[in-house]
Structures are given as C-alpha cells and as structure tokens.
Amino acid sequence: MTSRASYLADDSFDYIIVGGGSAGCLLANRLSRDPAMRVLLLEAGRKDDYPWIHVPVGYLYCIGNPRTDWLFKTEPDAGLNGRSLRYPRGKTLGGCSSINGMIYMRGQARDFDGWATATGDDAWSWQNCLPDFKAHEDHYRLDNGADPKTGGNSRFSDMHGHGGEWRIEKQRLKWDILESFAEAAVEAGIPRSDDFNSGDNQGVGYFEVNQRSGWRWNTSKAFLRPAKNRPNLTVWTQSHVERLIVETEGSGRKRCVGVMLQRQGRSLQVRAHREVILSAGAIGSPQILQLSGIGPGGLLKRHGVEVAHALPGVGENLQDHLQIRAVFKITNAKTLNTLANSLFGKTMIGLEYVLKRSGPMSMSPSQLGAFTRSDDSQAHANLEYHVQPLSLDAFGEPLHSIPAFTASVCNLNPTSVGSVRIRSDKTSDAPVIAPNYLSTEEDRRIAAESLRQVRKIVSQPALARYQPQEWNPGMQFQSDEELTRLAGDIANTIFHPVGTTKMGRDDDPMAVVDSHLRVRGIEGLRVVDAGIMPKITSGNTNAPTLMIAEKAAGWIVADART
Structure with missing residues (x-):
C-alpha cells in the first residue's frame, strides 16, 4: 500500500x-x-x-x-x-x-484543576495531567527501580516516570551559604521538601534540573x-x-x-x-x-x-513571574562572586567541570528553592524563592565584586496582565510586549510582603555567622510605599x-x-x-x-x- x-x-x-x-x-x-x-x-x-x-x-x-x-x-x-x-x-x-534555567517544576495541583474549571474540560485536571507529565519523564531517582528515599514504596513512582526522553537529575554542587539559607527558612517556619513536583510544592529544598551527566538536556x-x-x-x-x-x-x-x-x-x-x-x-x-x-x-x-x-x-x-532580587553582602563564606572574579578561581572552576562535570559550570541559575505563603491569609504557597550564591544586577551582567548571595522572590499568582501586539504589518518588526507588571493593588501588596519575608528568613540564627547585610534594596526602606517602589527598581522577569x-x-x-x-x-x-x-x-x-x-x-x- x-x-x-x-x-x-x-x-x-x-x-x-x-x-x-x-x-x-x-x-x-x-x-x-x-x-x-x-x-x-x-x-x-x-x-x-x-x-x-x-x-x-x-x-x-x-x-x-x-x-x-x-x-x-x-x-x-x-x-x-x-x-x-x-x-x-x-x-x-x-x-x-x-x-533557560533548566529547573524542572510542574506547579501545583490547584493550577491544573483551575484550568479544568476554566475550560469545562476535566482532561486538564491535575489527575488527568499527571500521566502526560510522566509519559516523557526519566527521573534519576527511579534509575534503580523504586525510590530509595521512600524505602521502596510506590509514592515517588506514582508521581514520576522513568525511561522517557526528558531527563531529570539532581544538581551536582552544594554551597555552605545555601545550606544555611535552607536551615534559616526552616527556622522561619518553612518545612523541608524532597519533591517540589507532587502537586503541593510548599517547602524548601534543591531544585531538580534537566541535565544529563552535567550537560544541559534540551x-x-x-x-x-x-x-x-x-x-x-x-x-x-x-x-x-x-x-x-x-x-x-x-x-x-x-x-x-x-x-x-x-x-x-x-x-x-x-x-x-x-x-x-x-x-x-x-x-x-x-x-x-x-x-x-x-x-x-x-x-x-x-x-x-x-x-x-x-x-x-x-x-x-x-502573564509572567516577576522576581524581586534582594542581595545580601556576607562574610566568612565562599560565594561565586569571589571565586569567579580571580584568574585562579576561574581556572579551578574550569578544571572541575572538565574533569568531573560538576562545580559552578554545571550550575543552573538558581540552585536552592523555596515555596511558601506571603501571609496567613493565603490558602496555598504563593511565593517562590530562587536562591543563588552570587549577585549581579541582571543575568548577562558581570558578577558583583563583593561576597554576596541573592534571594529572589516572585509572586506565583500575579493578577497583573499585559499584552503582546504587532508593531506593524512587517514580520521583521518585534512585537510590542507590555507585561504591565505590578499594576494591581494585590500584586503591589504581595511585593512589599515578600521583601519583608526575605528579611525574616535572613535574620534567623542559621545565617548569623555570615553577618548578612542587605545590600539591595537596603534596610533603610521599610514602608509599603517604599518597598513597592523599590521592587519596581530591582525586579526582573523570570522568563515565564x-x-x-x-x-x-x-x-x-x-x-x-x-x-x-x-x-x-x-x-x-x-x-x-x-x-x-x-x-x-x-x-x-x-x-x-x-x-x-x-x-x-x-x-x-x-x-x-x-
């Protein structure tokens, strides 16, 4: 035939x-x-x-x-x-x-249940989307069968797939400052999480990434x-x-x-x-x-x-996620700022990657993550943290010369909406992209609250030995009006x-x-x-x-x- x-x-x-x-x-x-x-x-x-x-x-x-x-x-x-x-x-x-940042993150079950309601089609519910997530997954924690962290039970395998095309691995580095930030987050009331992708991502832990043996997996x-x-x-x-x-x-x-x-x-x-x-x-x-x-x-x-x-x-x-990048200067800790701003440091970073496929060259832009509520009125985690052992004005810009870490925080469920519209009838002209960030009172309020929450975490005992000082935006700014205005000054898209x-x-x-x-x-x-x-x-x-x-x-x- x-x-x-x-x-x-x-x-x-x-x-x-x-x-x-x-x-x-x-x-x-x-x-x-x-x-x-x-x-x-x-x-x-x-x-x-x-x-x-x-x-x-x-x-x-x-x-x-x-x-x-x-x-x-x-x-x-x-x-x-x-x-x-x-x-x-x-x-x-x-x-x-x-x-992109290679972070593997599904979202929350409520997101997809909301899509099912919005469309009137239960095919988009969390339970009916889960098989489509699993269909192409190849999760490292199932490489040897049952998940070793759960003692052989099926909890993890019920939620994740193995043998598909889309490889998911753990990150190949750790930093003391990130470990301490995670401890501080727990002290501030955020539980630890070993899986951000089970339908409820509340907690603090390391992001899993789309990599294979230290290479980006696109x-x-x-x-x-x-x-x-x-x-x-x-x-x-x-x-x-x-x-x-x-x-x-x-x-x-x-x-x-x-x-x-x-x-x-x-x-x-x-x-x-x-x-x-x-x-x-x-x-x-x-x-x-x-x-x-x-x-x-x-x-x-x-x-x-x-x-x-x-x-x-x-x-x-x-719609997009706008991240507010709070930077903290520290002492008594290694950060990528100090390591990568010397010829010796750069040489060691390169050698580690060539020999082991690990270290800073294997880094995703963010390593440690946390999901939590901006205030007690929130029914679900509505903030996401991307924590990095480095600081810079924006990705693509040079690292700062000071030892520092960044705690970026974004409102997961923004109410501000924008538009994409043609600029002309010419295909060569880039469209007019107008995200309309922080245009609602709710988004402005959550921006101010999120900066206060960052300060609460950083003030916990686990970080005290690093003597963190808020370098940007600065502790002199305290009122809602000041913090909202400063969020507008330092926030950036998270590319979503x-x-x-x-x-x-x-x-x-x-x-x-x-x-x-x-x-x-x-x-x-x-x-x-x-x-x-x-x-x-x-x-x-x-x-x-x-x-x-x-x-x-x-x-x-x-x-x-x-």
Whole structure:
C-alpha cells in the first residue's frame, strides 16, 4: 500500500509545526511516530550546535546573544518605574529549553484543576495531567527501580516516570551559604521538601534540573535526536514563518491550509494536508496569528492587516513571574562572586567541570528553592524563592565584586496582565510586549510582603555567622510605599510569559482556543505552547509546556484516526 508520504507533493505535508522549541520538538517526535504521516518542523533559529547551549552555565552567553535569543525587550513599564526589561526567548532548536534555567517544576495541583474549571474540560485536571507529565519523564531517582528515599514504596513512582526522553537529575554542587539559607527558612517556619513536583510544592529544598551527566538536556536532544532518521520527519532551521495561509471553503468555513515563510533568501509556500500547529511560544504565536489577520480587529486594521478572523483575545492575557532580587553582602563564606572574579578561581572552576562535570559550570541559575505563603491569609504557597550564591544586577551582567548571595522572590499568582501586539504589518518588526507588571493593588501588596519575608528568613540564627547585610534594596526602606517602589527598581522577569492565546469555554469571548487547543473559527489550526494557559502555573513553566504538548499530541493522533 502506498503511504501518504509518497503521494504528497514536496511542498505539502500532513502536519506543519511552527516553532522548534520545547513543545514543537516533542510534537515532532510524537506525530512522526506514524510513518504514514509526513511532518515538517519549522524553526526560525539555527541548529543547537552552539557549544554554550550545552554547558549549563552557558545561559550567560546565550541570553542577549542573537545566535540563540530573539533579543526582545518590553515596553517601558509604569510598575517598574519606567524601566524596560530584556525579554529572552530561545531562537534555536530546543527554543527556551536551550537557554533557560533548566529547573524542572510542574506547579501545583490547584493550577491544573483551575484550568479544568476554566475550560469545562476535566482532561486538564491535575489527575488527568499527571500521566502526560510522566509519559516523557526519566527521573534519576527511579534509575534503580523504586525510590530509595521512600524505602521502596510506590509514592515517588506514582508521581514520576522513568525511561522517557526528558531527563531529570539532581544538581551536582552544594554551597555552605545555601545550606544555611535552607536551615534559616526552616527556622522561619518553612518545612523541608524532597519533591517540589507532587502537586503541593510548599517547602524548601534543591531544585531538580534537566541535565544529563552535567550537560544541559534540551528538547532537541531529548525528542529530535531519537527521530532524526525517520524519513517522514523534515526539520528546516533558519525558516522564518511570515504568516498563515487561511482559505474560505465553499461552505463558508475558514481553514488554515499552510504557511508562508522565508528560507535561504526565498519566499516559500508550504501546505498542510491535516493541520498547522503553532508552537512559537507566548510571544511568537500571537504575533504570527495577528500578522495572518487573526486577532483583535481594531489592532489589525490600524496596521493595515486584512482581518481574516476577528479574535479579540489573541495577544491579550499576558502573564509572567516577576522576581524581586534582594542581595545580601556576607562574610566568612565562599560565594561565586569571589571565586569567579580571580584568574585562579576561574581556572579551578574550569578544571572541575572538565574533569568531573560538576562545580559552578554545571550550575543552573538558581540552585536552592523555596515555596511558601506571603501571609496567613493565603490558602496555598504563593511565593517562590530562587536562591543563588552570587549577585549581579541582571543575568548577562558581570558578577558583583563583593561576597554576596541573592534571594529572589516572585509572586506565583500575579493578577497583573499585559499584552503582546504587532508593531506593524512587517514580520521583521518585534512585537510590542507590555507585561504591565505590578499594576494591581494585590500584586503591589504581595511585593512589599515578600521583601519583608526575605528579611525574616535572613535574620534567623542559621545565617548569623555570615553577618548578612542587605545590600539591595537596603534596610533603610521599610514602608509599603517604599518597598513597592523599590521592587519596581530591582525586579526582573523570570522568563515565564504565558496566556496570550488562552484556552477557554465557548462563552468566553477572550478564549483563543478550545480545550483541545483548536483555534476558534479556523479549522486545521491549533496552538500548542505556553500561550494557551488560562492562568500561569505556580512555578517554572517549561515542564507544564511539555505536558501540554504531550496531551495535545495524543489528541492530534486520535483525530487522525477518525
């Protein structure tokens, strides 16, 4: 029997996936498992063969680098006292998994139960998302069967998977100052946690990371490498999608039938027999939709884009985690500031990594984490700490010369929302990114409370021997008004934009996709990336994005069989 791949034209595929990032790589693997389905994966960036992608500390050389980063910036933000932020997004195979902090974090069970309520679809409940998390997991604690920390019982294996493509390991270093911070957190009333991914992440402990033997483990390695020899999978890098091709059928229904793209200096049209799947991320996907005439009608008309289908929610509902970086100068302890600011220290760091794949070069940006409540009125942990044995003004900037550590804290459930909107009708123009940080009274109140909580932890006996002094923002600032203003001065994005193509019920006018991620009013088109989240998860967002892609792949394959 002749397969579909043999009779489709060279410029025609069953599925076109736009974006070779976290979701796109997983989708390409899953959809190409069926040899009868011809799959094209499009990535605007280059292959992930840049060496700094694979060394964990290499994020310092990938963020802000046009080789691997889109180099987006936010608009000046009133909540940040007029500041504009660098807004890194991965531009290479693996997408943000090639430049992110490598932290494996699902979020809280209540996040996904909330999605189920928002969509009216129980498929998104925690219990029904858990199998999709586990499907691609390869957790180090299950390498030898049952979890040794639980004495052989099934608690850990019930929650985690093994043998999948997505490797999860413990970090390969420890610092005395981090151990002491964890002790101080316990003294301040935060319990210890040995698993942040069981549905309730409250506690303090070390983050687990997506690494393999001291190397970054990105989604290109995990999902594309095993599929690279499949003849039905085609991967085009340096292929920039300009717009979607939407046609009106005889019945009046609209259908996405392909994409227009730039590749090797040429404009190409590629068509999809079954579906086009947008996985360009919470910034890229709404931009492509709007440039294709799918989005808020008024916005499109202002920029001379013909309205193919008015969807007011495209690009709205942007949510992000804003981290407030409190820095403490210390004595009597080694920090990366002092170690990496000398030639001898740098040499030793390099040798340790070359010989052992451990030490500072194997570091994720944050090593120790904590989840807790900003005040007793909170029903769940609503703050996340990223604690680091270093300090700098922002990632990509030089380390400070003083011995110091940083306790970054973010509001996990911000109520401030922003937008992503096209700047013009030109695909080469970066979109207008307006996160609208700290724009609600609740977010401003929690910002002030979180800075006070940082001070409470640092004042505990476990840290006393280091004589910590608040270097930034400074203990002279005490009132809510002062702390909120200073939060605006020192806060930065934690690189978690979501929500700009949110899923929702039929009666939600701002929902862009339905609960199976199909774009409303356009057949043959789905969005599968972090943009579909109706609410941001209570933690880092890469793991939930892979879960979304796993679930969507199951639906897409099932639809092809009907």
